[in-house]
Structure formats: C-alpha cells, structure tokens
Amino acid sequence: MMSPIIVVERLYRKFTLGVESITVLEDIDLTIDRGECIVLKGISGSGKTTLLSIMAGLDKPTEGNVIIDSESIAKLPDLHISKFRAKKIGMIFQHFNLLEHLSVWDNVLVPLVPMGIDMDRAREMIESSLALANISHKSDTLASRLSGGEKQRVAIARALVSNPEIILCDEPTANLDLGNSVKFIEILQKLHSLGKTIVVATHDPLFDNLPFESRVIPMANGKIETDI
C-alpha cells in the first residue's frame, strides 16, 4: 500500500493567448500512493480541474512529468494514452456527461467498446459494475429520464466497468443534493475498501472529513498550498 501510483514532478501548465501567457499550474509536485484517497481542494480557478485532467492524460503539461503506475504519460502518443486511460483510469465528471439518447446499459458499455473484448465478457463486466453502483434496476432506462442522483450512479458504474485502479472525480457532488452527495461518498468508501486509488477535485466541504482515510491537498492559484 505504500508504493506510489501517481507521481507528478515539477508540473507546469501554461496557456498562451497570443502574446499573453496564463499559468494555470505552477511547479506541482505530488506523490499519491496506491489505495490512497486524495482530495484536491480549492475554489474554481485554483487549477485543480486542470491537474486532474493532466493526471488522466486528457491534457498535456507544458513542462514536467506525470508518472502513473511506472509509466510516464506526459508525452505518450494518443493511441497509447487512450488505451492506458481505458484500462487504468475511471473518470467521473461534474455534469455526469452521459449520452442522453442511450440507455443506462449502453452508457456503461462505452468505455469497453474500443477494448476489443467480446459481447459476453462485456455483459458480465457491465452487470457487476451496475450492481456495485446500485443502479442495476434501471439498466434499460434512457439516460435522459434519470434523476441527478441516478445519473451520477450511472457515471460511477461507467467509470468502474473496466475495473480501473484509479478513479478520478471532477466536482462529483456539484450537481447533487445533500442526500445524494452522502450516497456518493458511501460508494467512494466502498471503492476505497476495494483498494482503489481515488482522487477527487472539489470545493464541497463534505469532503473535508471523509469517513475513511484520506488526504486533503489544498490548492490555490495553480499551486499546492501545503502538502501534508
């Protein structure tokens, strides 16, 4: 449990608009161990979402390195990073980001499609994932007909379907009421007990005191304030 799974070294992310340059992330150094739960806390604009994106391989740093599970992903070409992401990382987004015109079942299928597995195996994986997120009973419902809380659970099922080691969440409770937020944290607890590494970027105070072992990393203005 003490081996680092995510290592961020001297990370910078700058955006250049013409002559002006905005530094969104400045000199980030971070080490996350396997099975840890990290909360990146900060208001919007603090850079936490960008950091999360870079960790997921969705964005590329301007400088620095990101090593995930011993693989340096900063300069990996698209083909490799996509495969990596499909296998090792599950993502949960702020706005759920489901395909509204598809059913719950089909939505959870999406990450599995490019992996080249056959339909039967896929079915198994989807079913166990839906069960874990407590949304099996709605598997044939169209995503557009779900409530906010249900959509979030579908998003969780989708993030878990390929059994990734790392779960990244971007403001997962921003569009949920208190009741659903608590349910969400319960699921996170379940995942933590399964040994998954979890990183949550949020400014929801609910995450300050999680019912399980976690590390809060405050961020502001693109820098980490203190790293305990």
Add this chain to the structure above:
Amino acid sequence: MNQLLMNNQVMIYLLMEVIVSVMLLIALYWAIKMLISWDFGSFSTAQYRLEKRSYLVSTILLFSFVVKFFLLIYFVFTIDSISILIPGAMCAAGVVSANDYGMQLLLTKLLILFFMLLWMSINSYDMRAKNYPLFRFKQVIFLIIFMMVAIEGYLDIEYFTHIDIRQPVSCCSTLYGQLEGSNPLPFGLDIRNLMILFYMIYTLLMVTLWYKYRIVTIVLAVLFIFISYYGVVYLFGTYVYRLPTHKCPFCMMQREYYFIGYLIWGTLFIGSYQAIISSFINLYTKSDILYNERRAMVLLSIFVAVCSSYVALYYLQNGVFL
C-alpha cells in the same frame, strides 16, 4: 478532343484519379509542414497540433490506397472495354500497347500501390512505438508516393490522349508470341529452366520467410515477381487458355476465364509486396513485431497452387502437357 475521353468509364476513371490527387495534395501540404516542424520532445501546442494532423495524413493515405487499389482493377476493366474501339485490339493487351505510355502507366500504378502499402506498414509500426521513431522516414516515403502519383497523372493524360483510334494495334498473340524463333524469356532461359527456377525460388522464399532471413527474402521476392511474370504469361497462361499459342497476361481477367487473372496477379503482387515490406521494416527497425510474413507465405502459396493446378488439371484430363 479524343473520342475515347467521352467514354463513360474512362471519364469516371479520370475523375477518380483527380479526386485522389486532390486529397493527396492536401496531405502533401501537411506532410511537408510536419517534416519541417516535427519535434516529438517538444511540449508546445504546435507539436500537439501536428500530432493530430498526422492522423489526417494517414487517413487520406489509407483512403487513397483503397481507391487506387480498386482503380487499378477498374482501369484494367475499362481499357478492356474500349478494346472494341481500337482496331486490332481484342483484349486489354492491345489497348495498353497502343502507345508507349500504356505499359509505363501500368508499372507506375503497381509501384504506387507498393509504396502506399509500405507507408501504411511503416505507419502502423510508428504508431505502435511510443515516440514515432520512423516519423521522418515516413514523410519521405510519402513524398516519393506523391511524386509518383504526379507522374501517373501525367501518364494518364498522355496515354489516353495519344491513343489513335485509327491506328491498328497488335493483339496479344503478336505482342507476346514467339516470332521468328526469338526467345522472349530473360537470361536466355527456356520454358523448362524457367519452371525449375520458378519453383526453386518459391521454395527458397518460403524458407527464408519462415526463418526470417530478411535481406535474402527481399532479393528473392523481387526476383520472384520478375520470374513469375514470365511464368504466367508464357506457361501458366497457356494452360488457363488451353492453347499453347495464346500468351497473354490480360485475357485471363475476362469473364470467360472466370476472372482468374485477378486472383493470380493479385496474390502474386500482394504476397510479394508483403514479403518485401515486412522484411524491410523488420530489418530497418531491428525488430520482430510484424507478422505479415505469414500472410505473405499464404498468399504466395495460393498463387503457386492456382497456377500449378491449371497445369495439373490439364494433364489429368488429357494425359499430356500442351
């Protein structure tokens, strides 16, 4: 205005060539840009944009390859169908030889397909590696392809506009026949020795492909194409037509012979190309990851089997050879 240009199929063929050339021109622009500015180690947005552009180039190239492949078949079909317009021509052979450009055009097409297949194999290796090791090499090959396509375009125009429909052409029996005892076979071979050489090279090729002797494979494959051409035209073809004097590479692609010509030439060329390309890439990159060698072996074996079976069938049915 050459009457031929008004033929439906010729017009469609030329239009397709134009479309492919336009797409390749777009790809060329980006290929040159990439050749100049590519710097994989860089973290700049420009570099990332180029990496995305490379997908455009490879997509255009795949598209061009598929179209050009079908166009080659369509081209042969087309010139076969206009053979009626040209006095003396009874199959594509006569039309192709209507002027000097015909054969050059055909050979250029075959070369283009080879280089495109080479590019695609290099690209697939390049993509699988984590740092695009063959990137610049790839773009150079693309430039070669583009140059050849330009030449092909020029030959297309010259060929079709210089077919004089009032000038009679020879048909295949004169083109490929043995006139006045002159031997059309290379190196002064006779048919028997040609056959021995044919089967010998094939067997050697199977061995070298299996045991991955790369350089020898490349040399043998090129030689095999050369020998097989003569073998098919001067021997196997006669068994397809069941006529010892009918020597023609094109007639076997017609309906009456069940279009077997496409299978024969197809397996020969694709098989040999695969053998050359996979050996070349494995040699160049000192790796072993492509398995096209197996495919090449299968294709070439099909080729040899089909050719031999025509001879065997004839012998079994008639008790003698032609």
Add this chain to the structure above:
Amino acid sequence: MRSSPFLYFLLLGIARQKGKHIGVVSISLVVLFLLSSVLFISSSLHHTISSQLESEPDFVVQRIRGGVRVDAPVEWIDKLVDIYGTKSVTPRVYGRYALSPKHEWALVVGVDFTDEQSHKGLEKLIGDTNLKQFLKSDQMIVGQGVARYLKSHFYSDSYSFMTPEGAFKKVDIFKELSDSSSLISNNMMIMPIDLAREVLGVDDESVTDIALSVPNDDEWSSIEDKIESLYYDIRVITKTDVKRIYENLYNYKGGLFLVLFLIAIVTFSLILYQRYAMVYSTERREIGLLRALGWSISDVLRLKFLETLVVVVISFVVGVAMAYIYVFVLGAPLLVDIFLGGDNLSHRIQLLPVVDLSVLSSIFLLYAVPFVASVLIPVWRVAVTDPKEAML
C-alpha cells in the same frame, strides 16, 4: 457479428440518430437514382444495339460522289463476286421516305426475297413470313414506329406512296414487326426490291449499295483493300466500322450526361461537406466524452467512417433498386426519349435488364468516392476533438 461491442455500438448510434443522416440520404437517393437510371438506360441500349449490330452484313460497298453516297451500278455485283473470299453478295435498295402528312422519316427497305440474304436480321423476318401470301400483291412489312404512325393517321391497312415521278403507289400492310427488333427496325418499311425501286425511284441498273459477307475474319483487311482498288469511287464500310460509329455515338451521348453529372457531383460534395461539418460540430461534446473515456483517435475515426460506409451502402442499394424499377420495370418514361434522340419515330422499346459489374462499379465509384472524400476532413476534425471538451 453481434458479439462485437463495436458493431453493436455503431448500429445503435445510427439507429438512434437517424435524423442526422436523413437529409444526406435523401439527396444521395436523388443523385443515385438519376445516375443509375442514366447508366442503366445507356448500357441497356448499348447491349441491345451491339447484339443487333451483330447481324449487320460484314461489308457494305457504296459508291461515292462528292463525299456523298450515290446509287451504285449493278455490274459491281459481278466484280465483287469474283473476289475470292466474298460470299452472298447482295444488292440492296433502300432509302428514306417522308411519310405525309407530318413528314416523319421512315426507312424503305427493298428485299430480294428470292436471293440469299446477307443481312441475318432480315433473314429471320423472311423466314417467319408466309412468302407466297406476301408476294401475291404489293405488300409491305412495317416496323412498330411506322405502324403506330400510320394507324394514328388513319392509314389502317395500306399507304399510298408518292413516287419521285409524281405517281401514287398503293402498298398494303402485310404485318408488323415484333417488339424485339424494335430498335433497328422501328421505322422500317420492308417490301420486295422492285416495289422499293418504284417507290424510291431507283432504276433497274442501279442499287443503293451492295452487302456481302466475308466469312474469314483474317481476310477482312486484304479483301477491303481489293474492293477499294476496284474503282476510284468505291467505299467499303465494314461491320466493325458500323459498331465503332455506334459506340462513339453512344459514348458521346453518355459522355454529355456525365459532364452534366460532374457539376451535380461537385455540388453534392459541397453540400455533404457543409452538412457533415455542421453535424459533427454538434457532436463534439459526445466525441470528447468518448475520447475522455478511453477511445483513441483511431477508434473514433473507425466509428465515423463505418457510419459513413453504412450510409453510403444503404443509399446505394436503395437508390440503385429504385432506378432499376424505374428503368426496367416502368420502362423509364421521359429519360429514354432523351437518349434515343429526336429525329426518329417515337420508340417504345423494352429495355432489357442489363446490369453487369462494370455498370454497378461505375455507379458505386462515382457516388462513393466523392462522398467519402468530402466527408473525410470533417470526420477527422471531429475525431481529434480534445477530450477536454468533455470537461466543459
């Protein structure tokens, strides 16, 4: 097949988002329908004409004055018979006749029913006819177009020709020719050779031209030379010459259509490019999501191109089927007349279903290649969507 999640997802996407493709499919169907109809008609006519041309005489010998055909002297026949290798040398008397009242042109064809015929098509007609009955009086056999014209002008069983001398000659209609020979015989009026002579004003010492056959193909060029060296004003038209003329005419008309089509194709491509660029830009969020969930650019490209392929194939099959029905079942009203050209009597022919690989592949190439080419860049553009778009 169903065991592939990729295919499942592809078909799911298409089924759920039919609306996006409907516009394109509709335009495609129109384009394909027109294109296929044109190509079907032209290849069908082509085949019919070629097979009918097979029964043309091998050689036709004519006399030329001032670049124009004039009647040839009967003595030429003996000269031609003397040439070794010629067979069934037959004098022919025929010419155009303007049917009144509307001045529609018919072809009066004189046939010597006692002599061997070089024209195999006419051979068939003669074989089927009860010659005794036919030759009893001044009678003729007419083609479909003539028959229809005469009936509509109340000439029910005979027609009175006006000879060049100003006399009237009444000729009864013996029978009509069948539909299958319709293309060539449509405007023919076949009668005994002497009757034709009267009607056309060709005297007994002359013939319009002379048909002959040369059984040995290899001798054609040498016999052609021999004939041409007989007289200074002699001209030989071989069967291949006739085939070539028809072929070029057919190509010319087909070529014209294709040029028009080029314009249509360019417009089509632009529309496609525009439409798909728009469609895809609305899909950016979704594609960004797919990318964020682990789909590589290649995966997205594959999905989008297969989607395009499905649209292309479905449109192709439906469009071609529609054209097939229009041309070969309904007989292609309107279009077929444009093809057959103005100065003939109106044709009502049965278009024979001729659908071979070359026609289908021509249609497919002309449709699919510009389609994919126009869609290629928009597809790429959406496939390289930054996954960050999903985060927005």
